[in-house]
Amino acid sequence: MKKYYISTFGCQMNFHDSEKISGVLNAEGYAEAGGPSDADVIIFNTCSIRQKAEQKFFSQLGKMKAFKKRNPGLKIAVAGCIAQQEGDRIIQKAPFIDYVIGPQNINLLKDFILNEEKAIATQDNPYLQDTDLPAERADTVKALVNIMYGCNNFCSYCIVPYTRGREKSRAAASIVREINELSQKGFKEVTLLGQNVNSYKSEVDFPGLLERIKKIEGIKRIRFVTSHPKDLSEDLIFAIRDYENVCEHIHLPLQSGSSRVLGLMNRKYTYDEYLKKILTIRKEIPDISITSDIIAGFPQETDEDHEETINALKEIEFDGIFAFKYSQRPGTTASLMEGQIEDAVKSVRLYEILDLQNKITEKKNKYLERTTQEILIEGPSEKGHDKLTGRTRTNKIFIAPLHDGKKPGDIVSGLVTKANRHSLYGEFV
Numbered sequence: 001m002k003k004y005y006i007s008t009f010g011c012q013m014n015f016h017d018s019e020k021i022s023g024v025l026n027a028e029g030y031a032e033a034g035g036p037s038d039a040d041v042i043i044f045n046t047c048s049i050r051q052k053a054e055q056k057f058f059s060q061l062g063k064m065k066a067f068k069k070r071n072p073g074l075k076i077a078v079a080g081c082i083a084q085q086e087g088d089r090i091i092q093k094a095p096f097i098d099y100v101i102g103p104q105n106i107n108l109l110k111d112f113i114l115n116e117e118k119a120i121a122t123q124d125n126p127y128l129q130d131t132d133l134p135a136e137r138a139d140t141v142k143a144l145v146n147i148m149y150g151c152n153n154f155c156s157y158c159i160v161p162y163t164r165g166r167e168k169s170r171a172a173a174s175i176v177r178e179i180n181e182l183s184q185k186g187f188k189e190v191t192l193l194g195q196n197v198n199s200y201k202s203e204v205d206f207p208g209l210l211e212r213i214k215k216i217e218g219i220k221r222i223r224f225v226t227s228h229p230k231d232l233s234e235d236l237i238f239a240i241r242d243y244e245n246v247c248e249h250i251h252l253p254l255q256s257g258s259s260r261v262l263g264l265m266n267r268k269y270t271y272d273e274y275l276k277k278i279l280t281i282r283k284e285i286p287d288i289s290i291t292s293d294i295i296a297g298f299p300q301e302t303d304e305d306h307e308e309t310i311n312a313l314k315e316i317e318f319d320g321i322f323a324f325k326y327s328q329r330p331g332t333t334a335s336l337m338e339g340q341i342e343d344a345v346k347s348v349r350l351y352e353i354l355d356l357q358n359k360i361t362e363k364k365n366k367y368l369e370r371t372t373q374e375i376l377i378e379g380p381s382e383k384g385h386d387k388l389t390g391r392t393r394t395n396k397i398f399i400a401p402l403h404d405g406k407k408p409g410d411i412v413s414g415l416v417t418k419a420n421r422h423s424l425y426g427e428f429v
Helices: 012-027 050-063 063-070 081-086 089-095 104-117 172-184 206-213 235-241 259-264 271-284 303-316 342-364
Strands: 002-006 043-045 075-080 099-102 118-123 142-147 187-193 219-223 250-253 289-296 320-325 372-381 382-391 399-400 411-419 424-428
Touching: 002 012, 012 043, 012 075, 012 104, 012 142, 012 187, 043 081, 043 303, 063 399, 075 081, 075 104, 081 099, 081 104, 089 099, 099 104, 099 289, 104 118, 104 320, 142 172, 172 187, 172 206, 187 206, 206 219, 206 235, 235 271, 259 271, 271 289, 271 303, 289 303, 289 342, 303 342, 303 399, 320 342, 342 411, 372 399, 382 411, 399 411
Parallel strands: 002 043, 043 075, 075 099, 099 118, 142 187, 187 219, 250 289, 289 320, 399 424
Antiparallel strands: 372 382, 372 411, 382 399, 411 424
């Protein structure tokens, strides 16, 4: 039996693409290898959203030349956003690569491998939203489900519209059918994926899709990422408030607290407009957890702009953030802007952002001590073989000692006895 090995970089979208790659290869009789040295096919599923992820990929790729020399029959494929962005230039840089496959063309992988010729597929796939591929799920409790592909927003810093194409929404009936199948297999939670789920549109809009999914028996929790602030509707807020199995958590990227910088980013909202939506969310759903993304050191960002971001973090008090230094991405508008910020300045600003947010996150978590939370048990904890880990409805990690009868997939009550910055500790009750 031939074996494959996948190395995945980047976001949940990429991890789910890797599940589909596994599904495609398993259907062809392949099995997953324990490591790259045991594989007949090695696939790198890449991310180019930030330079660091790209550098990490090319570092790993360089090691493959020796693998290929030892095993000339080994096939090496590069998939994902770097594949789409670079195309045949990757093979020019690394001739030992056999296949280059963009995110829209995963379905062609089996044909490439069976054909055994070098091949490149980075073309637009007009049928992507109608192509249902088998997925080898990495989890047995939670599942990722694509509801749409691509993006139409063209934020000035972002490569996604160029690597994943224009927005394409899957048919609601297809999504509901997939989630019904997941429910029948025992999955308890689904996370709906899209670059901007708020702009989902097929037979229904996104709140309408949630209304259909909430009726699926066995699915106890529904999550979604990512929401764009400009398209966040009151109907979606009401759906989170009213639908019992839609979790009280929303990831709503701010990116900057400066309206001037938001304009340079082409985000299509001001800070005041963003704040107004945050206040509406918290008015309707007081216990909701809100997380966000922040970019430090965007081109032309002044000390005053940075201070506005600091003030925004203090005013909003997110439950958590993902914050990164601005990274120049080839082909984006921002990469050509004047006023690029020195890396040392970006580092200082990022440190200030993270230091403040860490304090806010820890303070907010401390409020949960001595409270009882609904926990979906996900599996063994990395903190020790005698512990289980799960999540609250608000997407906070909860760790507790093993308890008789408690197992992955169970939804139970958990008493929070200690809150740290990144996790809650307690016991099942």
